[in-house]
Amino acid sequence: MRVRKRDNNFIERSIMGALCFLKGSVFSDEYAxxxxxxxxxxxxxxxxxxxxxxxxxxxxxxxxxxxxxxxxxxxxxxxxxxxxxxxxxxxxxxxxxxxxxxxxxxxxxxxxxxxxxxxxxxxxxxxxxxxxxxxxxxxxxxxxxxxxxxxxxxxxxxKHFELLKVLRVVRVPQVFVMVLGMCYRYIYLFIEVVENTYMAIKSRVGRRIDYKKGQHMVAWSMASLWYRSYQLNEAVYGAMLSRGYRGEPVISHDxxxxxxxxxxxxxxxxxxxxxxxxxxxxxxxxx
Amino acid sequence: MNEKIFELKDVRFAYLGKYPALCGVDISVEKGQRIALVGANGSGKSTLLHLLDGLIFPDSGSVKAFGAELSEGALADAQFNYDFRRRVGLVFQNPDVQLFCPTVKEEVMFGPLNFGSGYEKAAKDFDAIMKVFGIEDLAGRMPHQLSIGEKRKVSMAAVLISNPDVLLLDEPTAGLDPRTSRGLVDLLNKYHREGKTVITATHDMHIIEEIADIVYVFNHDKHIVRAAPPAELLADTGFLQDNNLIHIHSHRHDGKPHVHPHGHPSHDHTH
Known part of the structure; x- marks a missing residue:
């Protein structure tokens, strides 16, 4: 029993630690x-x-x-x-x-x-x-x-988004810079989704999850995340079209x-x- | 006779061809009108707004915008596409969909830059619109750092900076505190006074008298069951209750439980 409990803590620590590291390192602009x-x-x-x-x-x-x-x-x-x-x-x-x-x-x-x-x-x-x-x-x-x-x-x-825009200096195509910028923007959103999904699972099933059930949940969460990203992809494209995007993005670099x-x-x-x-x-x- | 902005006839649309979202919608919008779309969750309001913005197209029926057929083929024409997008702006229900750039400044300037305004003009318009919303201090922030109210304001600013003739808003007051909500209503009325056409999908029955001249009510069968001025509609509590727009509200007066339909905007009732 004790081993199982420790395992669950390990999973929790790993997920939360990874998310925390990403938020702290990739998205923190404290020094910048x-x-x-x-x-x-x-x-x-x-x-x-x-x-x-x-x-x-x-x-x-x-x-x-x-x-x-x-x-x-x-x-x-x-x-x-x-x-x-x-x-x-x-x-x-x-x-x-x-x-x-x-x-x-x-x-x-x-x-x-x-x-x-x-x-x-x-x-x-x-x-x-x-x-x-x-x-x-x-x-x-x-x-x-x-x-x-x-x-x-x-x-x-x-700032990380400035670093991305700097890529234009080395002639990286505008569309590529924009896609990177969007990745940066939405990775954070999905980190939050993963975090919230894990908390939701934890609040409903508690800490101890059967191994098979755990596998099933992880697979389901991955599928759900993929589906959400697919839906978001379509919606974001619609939002871009709505504001004048015609295949060649124009982004500001001031x-x-x-x-x-x-x-x-x-x-x-x-x-x-x-x-x-x-x-x-x-x-x-x-x- | 006023210019017709949108004219929809027997419009039907189903997601993936099998989940109906609009079932025979007829609607006509004239220039300068203020329209509210109300209805329970999943009744087709957002789908209609996406259709009016030319993001999706009907399975059957016809949609006309500014007198011309609004179809995928029509929008493939660069000039028509440019004119249409320039004249119609949509504020999405979910700000995270709309805020796709790494910073607020890039986000708000995305529209003007992609519509071909030069950087100087876009920057000038940016300063002006940020002042209108009182969000100048958010310019360098990243969208994920904003509160829901701030995200909504940025989404609105990102659309209004291009000064569209027709403004489509999907649940603009959802998640906003009363003061911000009030400010938004005032702003919509200001845009209306400037001659803009404003179409708002909302659940917020508090505001419909202030933001609409005519209200279209969607029911669960995903079509419009009634179009009426807000005052007339709000007086018909039975109809509103049948369409999930008001609910039975229970509270206590002098220690005695009391039940009545909870309607808006005034919330006054006699005992």
């Missing part, structure tokens, strides 16, 4: 709404400058330069009134995911032959860590740290770039170029 340096920039310019930063991080061959970029990113977060503990937590969730699985094998001589600096044996297998492997893996991790941090910083200092934005763009280009240049020197002359 704060007055801060990055928040005050034109989203298009901000997007372009962050792409420049990320490209510079990817092209640098120097670990030191990657860390300079990372420190720059942390400084930008600080000046944009982002809680650094929150920011570090948010970025370091992704960093091991994106880096460790690739970086660890690269340490060893099998993938990175070269000068051995450390070796150990596991079940008659000799593992050798090479200087080149260590450097390659460190560079890779440093790049991931900096680029993931820039990507996260961009996403938390920009971004305005001011002198501050252009100065920022020039500055970022200059800083990135200079760091890349220095990285080249450090790579070949110092490290």
């Amino acid at each position: 709404s704060r007055p801060g340096f990055l928040q005050s920039l034109d989203p298009r310019i901000k997007f372009i400058t962050f792409i420049i930063f990320i490209l510079a991080v990817l092209f640098t061959k120097s670990i030191a330069v990657s860390f300079v970029f990372y420190i720059l990113c942390l400084a930008l977060a600080y000046f944009s009134k982002i809680d650094l503990v929150f920011f570090l937590k948010r970025t370091w969730i992704f960093i091991p995911l994106f880096s460790l699985f690739i970086a660890i094998p690269a340490l060893f001589s099998v993938f990175s032959p070269g000068e051995a600096i450390f070796s150990f044996r596991v079940v008659n297998l000799n593992f050798i860590i090479t200087r080149q492997g260590l450097y390659g893996a460190s560079l890779f991790v440093a790049r991931v740290i900096a680029s993931v941090s820039f990507a996260v910083l961009l996403s938390i200092t920009t 971004f305005k770039a001011g002198p501050k934005d252009w100065v920022w763009l020039v500055l970022v280009t200059f800083i990135s170029g200079a760091l890349l240049y220095c990285g080249g020197l450090w790579k070949f002359n110092i490290i």
